[in-house]
Amino acid sequence: MGDTASMVLAVRGLTRTFPGVRALDGVDLTLRAGEIHALLGENGAGKSTLINLLTGAQPIDDGTIHLDGRAIRPKNPADAAANGIVAVYQEITLLPNLSVAENIYLGREPTRFGLVDRARMRREGSALLARFGLSIDPALPLSAFSTAVQQLIAIARAVDMSARVLILDEPTASLDSAEVAVLFRLMRELAASGLAILFVTHFLDQVYTVTDRITVLRGGKLVGERLTADLARLDLVAMMLGSLPATESHLQRRTAVAPGDIVVQVTGLGRRNLVSPFTAEIRQAEVLGVAGLLGSGRTETALLLFGAVRADTGGVLVDGKPVTLKGPRDAIRLGFGFCPEDRKLDGIVADLSVRENIVLALQARQGWWKRVPPARQRALADDYIRLLNIRTPDAEKPIQLLSGGNQQKALLARWLATRPRLLILDEPTRGIDVGAHAEIILLLEELRNDGMALYVISSEIEEVAAYADRVLVMRERRQAGMLTGAEVTPAAIIDAIVRPVDGEPSGRAA
Amino acid sequence: MRLDARTLPLLITVGVFILLYAACAVQFPAMLGTRVIGNLLTDNAFLGVLAVGMTFVILSGGIDLSVGAVMGFTTVALAVMIEGAGLHPLVAFTIVLAGGALFGCGVGAAIHWLKAPPFIVTLTAMFLARGAALLLSTDSIPVRHGFYQTLSGLSLSLPGGGRLGLIALLMLLAFLAGGVLLHFTRAGLKVYALGGNSRFAGLMGIDTGRTTILVYGFSSTMAGLAGIIFSLYTRSGYALTGVGVELDAIAAVVIGGTLLSGGVGGMAGSLIGVLIQGLILTWITFDGSLSSWWTKIAIGMLLFIFIGLQRLILHFSAPTGRTG
Known part of the structure; x- marks a missing residue:
């Protein structure tokens, strides 16, 4: 395995532009036969766009894709599949109203005298699924099976379509650890049979468990490609979050005005299966930064604080008095404001005017x-x-x-x-161009200096370190630390994010 | 025998039909005769043919409100072509079937390319077809061509004195062909895929545009065939033929166990759905004292019960591992 393995997919300079933002900017990606390759990056890094271009779900603006040395340009998912590139998504994109066999062979059913040969479909489906460790009756409807089984069926379909490149987009998000182990064994077997696998996940443990090589994207650009064995976990997180000591200087830490009284005191706020209880205080004229990887529970803290999700433990004090947060209306009445992470989904009302x-x-x-x-x-x-x-x-x-x-x-x-007295911002600088980026950070600092309390979630560690007075670090849906004053540096934040498994880059199975 | 959201509605429909038929037979033993059965099939032949097309449309996740108007237009067009222009009926039949197919493909193309709701597009098509029919003629035009006489005379004798007319045979043939197309070909599976989730179907490599166009093309072709059948049945053409029958066809399909949301159901149920409607009408005719509008009320109540049942079945057979 490794460098001597033959190159299956060579992507060079792939670019895709949306109005106002370059979602993918000249990205290279090389997949080799027999290798499992991790594609990593935060939200908005360009992972989904890259997959959409590879599978023909979106058109390519610029750049080339070579499969086995032959230039291809997938027009749609069917075309990509015909070329041997198939993707399996976290969301199961099979049809629950059809049988398992129909799902596996949809669009390429075996026929006999022009009619679909159901007996053969069932027989071959059964044999195919057996290779994936599933002994189920393929004539049963897909909806009769668990998500994990459906996921394996989706992979079986993809592999059976003579895939050269198998893209697994967060396939483990809805699986339990035993199911993940089954999936990983299957991935290794498939890789050993000569497939190139591109694996997208935000669980770093899984990256170190199963992948051979890592490509990291950030802000639509390629950060780099490394061998998994040679990349320490700390360096990987630094690549993903974009903090390298040399670039620290361009964001000057500005002296803050003295923080005022505590506006909001959060004590042990949490919700089962969502985020463990966390505690924080937010003062007037202060920015509380919230850092953590994707899926660390950072957004969930904001949802609880704003009442968008009801907490089942803990409470919130405003000006020292306990308040009830039954929904966003309560939060708005208390003077909270919330700019969510996904502008298009939760924020703007697209058809209404700016006013x-x-x-x-x-x-x-x-x-x-x-x-x-x-x-x-x-x-x-x-x-x-x-x-x-x-x-x-x-x-x-x-x-x-x-x-x-x-x-x-x-x-x-x-x-x-x-x-507002408290403004909650989730990724305020994601997916916007560099100029607007700087303007928004400047604005946050002005608001802070005017006496507003700010709760800012960001995956841009450098930025957080520059404008936050204190930083709440989240990891695996629990509070992992609270940095204050001089402790707030990019290195310290990254250290807090990866601390417990630091120095053990070949972690165990999830 | 598996009881799930796919087979249970059909079994319930069959059960309702048998119960209804038994109840009728107890009250009017003549209902058991093949004469009544032959008439039941003949009188509802046009509705059955419409239901064949409608089954495809509803399974694909759509709806087609234009079929009644297309059928009405077809009867007038046939009368004008045969009586006015002197075309042979077989030539006229070919023309209306081809015209219906083209019209339906246009409707399907509009739904796909304009990303417009099928309800609105087919409503537009309904107005177009009805208006065009009235433009051709506002009168009822009798068709006296000798070939019509010949066709009307063709029938299959049933034991017991009943007769299965040509149009009843045409309907049964349409159900047979539609059933094979739907359940035993790649094309049929694509219709189910489209109705299950059109985005996923696209990701799995199904050409959703082509499938949509062909589904509506097929539905309109069936509406053309229903027009031919109605024309043979009444030996005339009239622009206001079949006002509201699209709703009867939808009712037949839904009573037959096909989910209005698409993806689940089948062809056999639709035939029974048509027969249940015909049976209620026959019963009311036999009774003689009830207003024929009771048919509508009975159908309405049946539909309501079936939709309620489908919801319940869906609720209790909720697929595992999926969150809402």
């Missing part, structure tokens, strides 16, 4: 019967457009036509219009 999007939270707090007067709406929108430098021809333009950075600023304006 309507900005006024939304203020209107919601006032109740729907006391309409914000049109003149005041316009004044508010114009003020914030000027103040935050939102680039739009006018306030009436539908927000979906703005770039990511400007949408983010409009979202910020939405909450600023309510004059």
Whole structure:
């Protein structure tokens, strides 16, 4: 295995641009026969885009894909499959209303005199599934089986379509540890039979358990390719989160104003199966940064704090008095604001204008019967457009036509219009261009200096280290540490994220 | 025997049909005769043919509201072509079937390429077809061609004095062909795949656009055939033929155990769904004292019960390992 193995897939300079953001920027990827290759990166790093281009789900803007030395350009998933590139996703993309055999052979059913040969389908399906350690009747409907079995059936289908390259996109997310072990054994067998496997996960333990090589993406760009055995866990996290000691200087830590009184005190807030109880205090004129890898529970802390998910333990004090958080409406009434991670899904209302999007939270707090007067709406929108430098021809333009950075600023304006006491931001700088990036960080610092309390979740460790006064570190859905004052450095944050398994890069099975 | 969301509704439908038939036979022993059975099939032949097409559409996750209007247009077009232009009926039949197929493919293409809801697109198509039919003629045009007489005379004698007319045979043939196409060919499996989840079907390499176009093309072709059958049945053409029969066809398919949300169901159930509707109408005719509108009320109640049952079955056979 390793360098002498033959190259199956060679991706060079692959690029894909969406309005306002370059989702994938000149990325290279090399897959070798018999190897399991991890594709790693935080949300928005470009993993999904890369997979979509490889499987033809999205068109390629620039770059080349060579499969076994032959240039290909998949037009759609069927075309990619015909070339030997098949993907299996976390979400099972099989059809629950069909039988297992029909799912395996859909689109390439064996026929006899023009009719589907069900007996043969059942026989061959049975034999195929047996190779994957499944002794089930393929005539049963898919919906009769557990997620883990469905996942294996999806892989069986993919492999049976004479795949050269098997892409597994977070296949372990909904499996328990025994099922993961079965999957890993299967992956090793498939690799040994000459397949190239691209494995996407956010469990680092699994990366070290099963992969031979790692490619890391960040912000749509290639960070690097390493042999798993040669890459220490600490260095891997640094690659993913983008903090290298040499680049630390360009974000100057600005002196903060003295923090004021405690605005929000969180004590043991948690919810079973979501996030273990965590404790934090957020002061006036202070940024509390929240760091951790994807899936560490960092977003979940914000959902609990904002009441979007109800906690089953612990409580929140505001100005020293206990409050009930039954839902976001309670949180808004208390003066909390929340800019969620996924703007398109949870944040902007795409078809409404910039003005309507900005006024939304203020209107919601006032109740729907006391309409914000049109003149005041316009004044508010114009003020914030000027103040935050939102680039739009006018306030009436539908927000979906703005770039990511400007949408983010409009979202910020939405909450600023309510004059919040605590502003919760989840990945405020994700998926936006460099200029807007800097502007938003500057804005956060201004808000902080004006006395607002900020709760900022970010995977950009350098940035967090630059603007946060204290940092809450999350790991595996529990609080892993709280850094204050001089402790807040990129190195210390990364150290806290990986600490318990540090120096043991070949970790055990999940 | 497995009882799941796929077989249980069909069994219930069969049970309801047998119960209903037994109840009728107890009250009116003549119902058991082959004469009644022959008439049941003949009188509902056009509805059965529409239901064959509708089964494909609903299984694919869609709906086709245009079939009644296409059928009405076909009867007028046939009358105009045969009586007005003097075409031989066989030529006219070929033209309307081809026209129906093209029309349906257009509807399917609009649904796929415009990403428009089938409800709206087929509603538009319904207005188009009905309007075009009225444009051809607002009168009922009798068809007196000798060939029509010949075709009407063709029938299969059943033991016991009953007769199975050509149009009843055509319907049974349509169900047979539709059943084979749906359950035993690759094309049929694609329809199920589309109705299960069109995005996943696309990811699994099914050409969803092509399938959608062909499904609606097939449905409209069946509507054309239903028009031919109705034309033979009444030996006339009238633009307002078949107002609302698309809803009867949908009702037959749903009573037959096909989920309105698509992906689950089958062809045999639709035939029984048609027969249940016909049976209720026959019963009311035999009774003589009830208004024929009671058919609608009975169908409505049956539909309501079936939709409730389907929900319950879906609820209790909720697939494992999937979250909502």
